[in-house]
Each structure stands twice: as C-alpha cells, then as structure tokens.
Amino acid sequence: MDSMTVTKHSGPAPAPAAPIRAEPFGDEPWDDRGPWERFSWVFGVVWVVFMAFPITGALESSAAVPVRITAVALLVLYSIVYIAAYIWMIRADDWDIAARRSIAALIVMVVLMVASAVLIGPEGLGAGSFLISISMFSGHTRRAVTLATGMILGQYIALSVWLSAIPNGFEEYGVLFMPPAIVFFSVALVRLIISAQERHDVVERQMVLVAERERVARDVHDVLGHSLTVVTVKAELAERLIDVDPERAKSEVEQIRSLSREALAEVRATVSGLRVARLGDELVEARSALSAAGIDADVAPDGDVVDPRHRIIVAWVLREAITNVVRHSRATWCAVTLSSDRIVVEDDGVGTPAHVAEAGLRGIRERVGAAGATLVVGPADASPTGTRLEVHW
DSSP states (O other), rough: HHHHHHHHOOOOOOOOOOOOOOOOOOOOOOSOHHHHHHHHHHHHHHHGGGGHHHHHHTSSSSOHHHHHHHHHHHHHHHHHHHHHHHHHHTSSSSSSHHHHHHHHHHHOOOHHHHHHHHHHHHHGGGGGGGHHHHHHHHHSSSHHHHHHHHHHHHHHHHHHHHTTSTTHHHHHHGGGGGGHHHHHHHHHHHHHHHHHHHHHHHHHHHHHHHHHHHHHHHHHHHHHHHHHHHHHHHHHHHHHHHOOHHHHHHHHHHHHHHHHHHHHHHHHHHHTTTTOOOHHHHHHHHHHHHTHHHHHEEOSSSSSTOOGHHHHHHHHHHHHHHHHIIIIISSSEEEEOOOOTEEEEEEEEOOHHHHHIIITTTTHHHHHTTTTTTEEEEEOOSSSEEEEEEEEE
C-alpha cells in the first residue's frame, strides 16, 4: 500500500471514558440506576467508528480477496469484542472486577489484531489504540496506567521491528505511531480526572463520617451529662432523706429509675439520629433539676415566645446550661429568660471555671455557631460572683 493510502486510513483516535464508580453499587439493579450510569457505555462505544480506517485499509490492501475478507472479518470481530468488553467493564461494581474482566478481553483483542496484521501487513496494528483504551480502565489507576504503558510500548516495539524489515517501512507506515500516542495521553488524562474525583469522594465521605461521629458524641454527651447529673443529685437527696423521710426518699428513687430509663431511650434515639430536643420538655426538666439540687428556680413558664426556627437550639442550650449550673456553679438561685431571639441563663454561683468554659460549653458553642447565633458568657448582672450565659440571633 502506498503512503497516501496509509495516511488516509490512519484517521483520528478514540478516547473513551469509563465512568466506573469507586464504591460498590451494592444491590441496586442496573435498570434502576440513573440514565448517565445506564447509558454511559455510549461514550466509549461511539469511538468504534474509527475502526473504519483499519477495515478500509484491509479492503484496499494488495492481498488476495479471500485474505482481505478474512482480515476484515477479524477486525469486525475485534470491534465487537471491544464493544462487549467496554460495556462489561463499566457495569462492574468496582475496579477489581473491571480488571479481571479486561484481561480476557485484551487477550482476545490482541490475538485478533495480530492475526489481521499477519494477513494485511502493519496497518492491521492500527487497531491497537483500542487496546490502550481498554487497558487504561482495567483496574485501579496505577495498575491501569502501567498496563496501558506496557501496551503502547509493546505496539511501538512491534511496529519498529516490523517496519525496519520493510523497505521504506517508516516512511510509508510511520503514521501508525501517532494514534496510540494520542489515545494514551487523552485517555490517561480522563483516567486521572476520574481518579481525582474518586479521591475527592473518599475524602468527602470521611468528612461526613467524622461529622456524624462528632454529632453523636456531642448528643450523647449532652444527654448523659444532663441525665446523670440529675440522677446523681437525686441519689444524694434520696440518701439524705432515707432516714428522715422514707416516703420522699422512695419518690426520689422512683424518679431516678424513670430518669435512667429516659436517658437510655434518648441515647438509643440519639445514636439512631432521631432525637430532637423539645423546649417545653427541657423547661420542665430544668425546674426539676434545679429544685432537686436545692437551687431556687426562676424559669420561664413556656417556650412559645421563642421563634419556632430557634426552639431546638434553645432547648439544647438550656439543657447544657442547666447541667453546668447544677454540676459546677454552687449557686442558690438560677433564672432562665426567653425571648423571640435569645435565651439567658443566669445564676449567683461561683462563676464558670476555666475547664468548664473550655470543655463543658463546647457543645453549646458548636451548636450555636452552626445555627448562626452568638454565645456570650460573662458575669451575672444580679450577682458579683455569678455567671450569665446568653445566646442570641
């Protein structure tokens, strides 16, 4: 075949992208997936039109008609195997399965391509670009790039040896070196983009997991910190009353049992992500906890005044603030004031210790910050030694 014919049939090179997902699909049926997943095979299969160049080269070769027909049949079969292999690979649940599927496809395609090249000459190796495409998506990134590199080097070595044995071989068939290089770099770029997206997805999933762990840890801390504080106070009260007022001591023990059951239920609900603090319930609990600790309580009668958008956060703040008052303040009086856009908890205790401000209020600070509110902790207005905690929007 003359050089003009070779140039004509070398043509553009395919550069398909295989959108295999990094994580397993699980039990999701293929037909239930989105259209981009179900029809992504089109982006790879469409490039098979460029097989027209080696097939046309086979038809126009100087070989006998039966030989040319056989070569065309082999190249058509090569195209069919490529399409089937591509669809088979992108339907894999992960890269490991895709890697195993690609090996069989590559072996069959190499045999068919070499057989056609033996029949019609070096131009049969022009179909090798599709081997690079399959290789570049045959497993995890490092393995795939290594395999694709080996594939292109193998083609270049085979072409160089073959063309060196043909008079003017490089002048007539040197253009065959271009398509594999074009495919290698273009498809490698696509694969690196996919790999970067996979790493981003992994980091994003890890961040979501860490955030969920922090949420559960914070909620469990709030639930147990409040409940166990109240249980401890009531247990101490029951211990003092057991000799002087057995009936009241019995009542306190019953409340301890009830609180323990509620705390267990709340922990279970929190871990399940279903727990939502209710402001009305927290106001009742605040009065009960302060009373059990011997602290005079001046708590707002209800939470209806609070903007409904802020009630959940206000409930969490109230729970944590009352827990800190009961546990650390040594106060004799505590007031809780509510308005549409704020909550104020004030006591006449000894002030907020540094370790409490640093650790005990962290849960409040995180929730408040996430809700777009502001936390202010300072000295009480009504007591020189007390603490005033305010959250406002």
